[in-house]
Amino acid sequence: MRRATTHALRACAAATALLSLATGCSSDEQDDTKPSDTKSAAKKDPGKTATEAVRAAVTKVRGTSAGIHETVAIAEGETRYTISADGPFDLAKDKGKLSVDFPGGAIDHVDEIFDGDTVYVSQVQGTDDGTWGSAARDKVEAHYLLRAPLNDPEHYLRQISAMRKVERFGSNETVGGALTTRYRGSIDHATLTLRLADKPRKGAEQIRDAQGTDLPVFADAWVDLQGRLVRLKMTYRMATVSVTATVTLSAFGKPVKVAAPDASRTVPVTLKGGVLFG
Template identity: 40%
Template sequence: MVRAAAATTAKSSARIDQKIEIRGGGMNMAVAVKGSIDMPGGKGRLTVALSSQGDEKTVFLDEVFTGGTVYFRMPEEKNGDTSWRSLPRDKAESHYLLRSPVNDPEHVLRQVGRMHSVSKVGEENVNGAPTVHYRGKLDHKTLTLRMAEDRRAEFTEVREKVGSDLPAVADVWIGRDGRVVRTRLDCPMGTVGVTATRNLTDLGKPVETPAVPEDAAAVPPNTVGGPLTG
């Protein structure tokens, strides 16, 4: 059921509202990802906002998906560089646990589609509509899917020290139409951890094709990293 729902949802469009909470290391951070995306059409626009505990300033990132390319820029930059950059969508990598490469919404669907030890939690209403709630686990290969090589090596070393997969749990809520309407990924590790909760609404509704940013500089995928881009 979960695999089928993830595959069906990846063939649709959706409005995304995601919050990633990062705990530990003496600082708590939150990343909010909002916008609309036509996943099979490869087009859409997202706005990413990063806030840190004790820091009053929120940092933003604009993203445009079109034609197999992701364009991104910081609309406010300390050094004044607000120019657009670009890279192929399928070449982007993640650098943090439970983060998607350049916040690509399809990535989470791929991960939950691979969860194992799945059980039915029950029936619940999400956004005023009935859903079925499932819970499962994410193995090491799924957690590090499309992760940069150096970061994957770090998490592999942690896994070897622990002697088992990290305690990552995935929750998925599926609507009556067989599409995913909410996901929550959680990996608690003592006083540190990450929780990523995402709501999908307006499923199947048309998404306007965004204008391609002009004069965007193409950059190598291995130079793109940081808490805003995942």
């Protein structure tokens, strides 16, 4: 189990754009569909650009609750790992809970409770069993590329709403039984490194400076017929390293019952890493 965690950390570290990958790298991410004709798309949706459609879809889900399913797939050569997070989330009220899993890791499961400006986390190193670590939601950082601080779904929504060069990429694609329109764009450096800790940020900056362009990150957003974002995906691939973050939203509007742990069972913590924590 410790070996699995070590390999995963190595893969995550590689995915933060270390300078050793800076030369001879190119993105080969492809898709089996072609972008829709922009003139045709404009005729179907006059007055709303693809960028506006995605941002409106993000705004709509931010005003309700949803079931959240996140996966982060990390690959280094033939080695692959997947981290997942699942749970109900009231995005309008900033309340939710996630169960985070990394099969095979030395620590393979943590629970997270989001309550307004505070996040509570189980299984924090240095705390007793049954004690929750508490941290300010806006102060926690991500430590790996395409990870959200403490797997916060709001972070991914912020990134996808900032995608650039957006175009309609496909229609009548089914996500969770719903027909959707798919949009594709790219993520710029500022969005990619949003809330990224200092060390991985510097690694990404070294690559960007060495190759003279932003790291290649494709972004996809699926919007249903009600104008809601139902899935987002961001993919980074260079040389033998790839990271794909996917968030699927479902069960919109259901009540979310979340209670913060009793104060006697919490202790303030500073989270500086850990595969499960982002």
